[in-house]
Amino acid sequence: MSAASSIEKQPRQFESNLSVNPDFTLAQPLEAYTAADHAVWRQLFERQSALLQGRACTPFLEGLAALQIRPDRVPVFAELNQQLAAASGWEIVAVPGLVPDQVFFEHLAQRRFPVTWWMRRADQLDYLQEPDCFHDVFGHVPLLINPVFADFMQRYGRLAAAASPEDLTLLARLYWYAVEFGLIRDKVDDSLRIFGAGIVSSKSESLYSLESPAPNRLGFDLERVMRTNYRIDTFQKTYFVIDSFDAIIQAVDVDMPALLAKLRELPTFDAGHVMHSDRLIHRGIQRD
Numbered sequence: 001m002s003a004a005s006s007i008e009k010q011p012r013q014f015e016s017n018l019s020v021n022p023d024f025t026l027a028q029p030l031e032a033y034t035a036a037d038h039a040v041w042r043q044l045f046e047r048q049s050a051l052l053q054g055r056a057c058t059p060f061l062e063g064l065a066a067l068q069i070r071p072d073r074v075p076v077f078a079e080l081n082q083q084l085a086a087a088s089g090w091e092i093v094a095v096p097g098l099v100p101d102q103v104f105f106e107h108l109a110q111r112r113f114p115v116t117w118w119m120r121r122a123d124q125l126d127y128l129q130e131p132d133c134f135h136d137v138f139g140h141v142p143l144l145i146n147p148v149f150a151d152f153m154q155r156y157g158r159l160a161a162a163a164s165p166e167d168l169t170l171l172a173r174l175y176w177y178a179v180e181f182g183l184i185r186d187k188v189d190d191s192l193r194i195f196g197a198g199i200v201s202s203k204s205e206s207l208y209s210l211e212s213p214a215p216n217r218l219g220f221d222l223e224r225v226m227r228t229n230y231r232i233d234t235f236q237k238t239y240f241v242i243d244s245f246d247a248i249i250q251a252v253d254v255d256m257p258a259l260l261a262k263l264r265e266l267p268t269f270d271a272g273h274v275m276h277s278d279r280l281i282h283r284g285i286q287r288d
């Protein structure tokens, strides 16, 4: 492999000249972005911004507009933080990539959202396993403008930071099925809309989550979600639908240690499972 292609293939997060702090934050290396990075940002930003009209929930679209993100360049985190701090007191911090659970939750508990600094390559446009800058900024940051969702994210961080490692599996399901892949009822016409970051940052899943007959769509229930396994390598087998951000922040206003103690003794459900007690919105036609 030639030197150039080996550099191109090297994962960006290990670029050696970046000094990372003990809390895994680093100064956003603005000089490290290439023309290719800005081109990939522009392509993803313009494609998703158009696709999400009528599909993403209104608070997401309002947050995206409030951030005044330039379409043609990777955003400067310090500029986003001016809008974010004024709206909800949150700030984003640059990180090299996935950070340890405990570190991640402690940032959330302090109203700091860790954002991967590097951009995916053009050949990873439609899918990459690990969150990159586009997934984190475009997927997660707009809803942090919304005060109720911003409070939910901090409360989630506090609950997870206080939980034992064995209970993080239960709490990670809540994050997965709500923060990453959640759907929500539109306040005006009661239609299903997207709020999960993993969906809004994916062209194909933005369509699949709302339109495909394959997956189940069930009313959100905290205990049900915390007992439901998920797949990280396919589209979701089940999407959970919340009625509002107020509803989800009330849902976690429980005696969480007692709930975790109860749930850790109970069996889990497969990702595609449907139960009699589920609030069935759509039973998927999927073949497991």
Ligand code: HBI
Pocket (backbone or CB within 6 Å): 095, 097, 098, 099, 100, 101, 104, 114, 115, 116, 131, 171, 172, 175, 176
């Ligand atoms: N680190 N940078 C980063 N981004 C994440 O989304 C993230 C993480 N570490 C752990 C983690 N997420 C999970 O624990 C949560 O998704 C539950």
Ligand code: FE
Pocket (backbone or CB within 6 Å): 131, 135, 136, 139, 140, 180, 197, 198
């Ligand atoms: Fe994410």
